[in-house]
Amino acid sequence: MSDKIEGAESGPAAAGGNPAAVALGLAGASRAEADSFLREQRQMLHLQMEEMRQRNPYEISHFRLRRFSGWAKALFELSIGLLVLVLVAGISLMVWNAAHSDGLVIESFTVPPDMAARGMNGQVIAGQVLDRVTVMNAVRSNRAAQSYANNWGDDLKVEIPDTGMSVGELYRFLKNWLGRETHVTGEVWRTENGIAITARVTGGSGATVTGPAADLPALLQRAAESIFAQTQPYRYAVYLTRNDRRPEALPRYKYLALNGAASDRGWAYLGWGNAIADSTPVQEVERLLRQSLPYPVAGTTTNLAVAELDLGRHELYLTYLRRADELARGGSDGQNPIFAAGLLKSADARLSAALGAYHDAAASMQAALSLGYTSINSASYLLAALQMGAHDLAGARAAVVNPVPSGGFFGGVSGLLQRPNFDLDMAWALEDWARVVSRAQLVATIAAKTPGTASRLPTTLHPRLAYAQAKLGDIAAAEALIAPTPADCYPCLRQRARIAEVRGQRARADWWFSRAAAIGPSLPFAHTEWGEALLARGKPDAAIEKFKLAKQKGSHFADPLEGWGEALMAKNQSHLALAKFKEAEKYAPNWGRLHLKWGEALAYAGKPDEAKAQFARATALDLTKADRAQLSRVAP
Structure with missing residues (x-):
């Protein structure tokens, strides 16, 4: 027993204070030995406690340092991760922007040293060209910019090359590689008679203009137009039209309608039809506009409807109006959202009037005017015609006291006919047949100036003039005027019936009325x-x-x-x-x-x-x- 106890005292159990071993040892020991053992244990415990007190601050500090190191390491790793994320996002955004870049970039032109010495360096020339292109690009159109086959938006700029490697150079490289930007380069040089300017579009041939050095602004304008014509063909045609250069615009509309991108064709037919409206018989204009139907555009289909109206085909007029209204409301034909609301209200007005709802139509047209709607001719006269249809003659007179300007898109004889047609409509509403005849004769005289307006007379003016002549007792003149009118002309058949009624030919009148009702089943x-x-x-x-x-x-x-x-x-x-x-x-x-x-x-x-x-x-x-x-x- 004592051997085991002694072994225990010399081993770890004694130092560690194993309770079972201590109890056994103390049970076999004398009192003096037990007291001595306990004193030794107390001394050992005191030493251990003192050691722990001395070590404790260092251990706590060490633990705190280890915790701080852990946080610092985590924060560093997080910062590295965020930095990598930002770099990846930045590079991705740069690549995305580069891939979707589609603006116009005019690079610095090469110029003669003496011009550069006078301040007309390559950047200045590029800036002058850009200013002129910007003016043309801002021309008002009912077509939305994003519907063009090649749309720049508002991203037009002069590019100044950087030297060395930089973020800007990297971005430029990405745009050239991935984007669809249109780049223009050029040079100016002296000739025997002045100067020459060449503007060259990426992927296209250069256009050179020449002239005296004193005509530099005009030469720059011509150079800018050559750039605009190559890169924005529809917009350039609109620009020419807006600036009363229709003969130059017409071949461009024609080319785009026949050979352009699908998104351009419907709009090109619109411009083509408008450009020839005065100079071409309405029958030919109608046939032309029918060719636009596979390329649906609300404005073009509306013009086709108006051509049918001018030909007296009022049922077809209503059919195409409804189709145009569906296109406009669908929003898929590229209408400019700035003008879309006014155009929709004007479409409402036409549709209402086609079914006799003139009061509703006048309200819609007034709303269209308040939204900035304009037409080829003054929209005020359109409003007045609708008000007369609603028998509001005072309102019609008020509408044209200060008529709003026309859209400024096309001029011509049709604009000269606005007031005479208004006077004719007013005389018709008041059943002043003598004045109807005199105003109709004035309208015919003005309309005869161009083939387009003259071709509309048999189906628009002659039926009413013939009826007025019959009411005045000139039956022979009335019959001679109404007889050659087309059999598919709705107003012609109605006035044939009314003339027969004036003559007391009731059965004949009923026959003509039935014919009119048959070709206009919705009217x-x-x-x-x-x-x-x-x-x-x-x-x-x-x-x-x-x-x-x-x-x-x-x-x-x-x-x-x-x-x-x-x-x-x-x-x-x-x-x-x-x-x-x-x-x-x-x-x-x-x-x-x-x-x-x-x-x-x-x-x-x-x-x-x-x-x-x-x-x-x-x-x-x-x-x-x-x-x-x-x-x-x-x-x-």
Whole structure:
């Protein structure tokens, strides 16, 4: 037993204070030995505690240092990672921008030493060319810039080469490698007679202009135009047109329409058609614009619709208007968003008017004008025509007191016809047949100046002129004028019917009215005029049937509603007529005849006070001579 205890005291257990060994050892030891052992253990513990107290601050400091080193290492690694990420992102952005670069870069020109000595160095010449290109690039167009086959946007600049390796040189290398920038180089040199300037576009041949040194600004302009023509062919054609250089623009539109990129062709047909509108018969313009249909553009399709209107094909006019409206609202034809809202409102106006909703159409056109809409001619005259369709003659007069300028795109004879056509429409609305004849003759004289405007007369002017002549009793002149008009001309057939009605040839009139209704199945006008003829014959029931058909085709057309009310009055049903007149007022609130007949119906219905108010309203509005006489008879 004592051997084991002694062995334990000399081993680790004694120093470490193994409880089991200590207990066994103490159990067999004397009191003195146990006390001695305990004293030794206490001394050892004190020494260990003292050592621990001395070592503790150093160990804590060491642990703190190790923790700081860990944080510093992590932070360093994180910084390296962020730096690498930033570098990768920067390089990626640089590559992406380089790959999508598509601007115009004009590099410094080579110039003679004496010019450079006078301050006209290569950078100055490049800057002068750039300024002129920028002006051309800013020309207003209804076409969005991003729809061009080669669009620069606003990225036009002069490039000054760097020397040595730099980030700028690296970026330039990437743009040249990956991008689609258009680079222009050039040189200026002296000739025997002055100077010559060559501007050379990357991938194209150079164009050289020559002239006296004193004409340097003009030569720079010609050089800039050569650059613009090569790189922006459609925009250059628009620029030429805007600057009244149509003969130069026409071949460029024609080339693009036949050979250009698909995105350019529809727009090129638009420019081509407009450029020849005065000089070419409308039949040829219509055939040309039909070729644009595979390359849909809202403006081009609208012009095709207008050509059909000028030819009297009103059903086709409506068809193409609807197609153009779908294109404009779809937004896929490259319309300039700056002008899109105004163009959409003008499209609404045309569509409404095509179905007789003139009051709605006038509101849409007013909204278009407020959005900056412009047309080939003054849009104020378009608004006035719509207001006359809604029988608001005072509003029409006000619209043209200070007409807005035309779009400035095309001039010509059509602009000279605006006021005479307005006067003709006003005379027609007031049934002043003698003035209709005189204004029509003036219009014909002006229109005869160009083949384009002259070709429109048989289907636009002659039908109305023939009817006015018939109303004045010149039947022979009326028949001679209306006879050669085309069989597919909607207004021609309607006026044929009305002329027959004037002559008392009722069966013939019905035949012509039926023909007109057949070629214009979506249109309300033939049925409305047919109903008016039947009412004048004393057939109110038959008239009402025609007015019903007209109302179905043109739900916001006031004329069939007003005629329906008059037919009910003819049947001694004035109390029923009141509802028709009230509905018609929503679509023609300033129609003098409507308020006259409404007042008559109210008087017959035993409502004298309300009748008096309607007569007062009619008095304040425009009336035909016959309606004015009728008002004087019935108004109290």
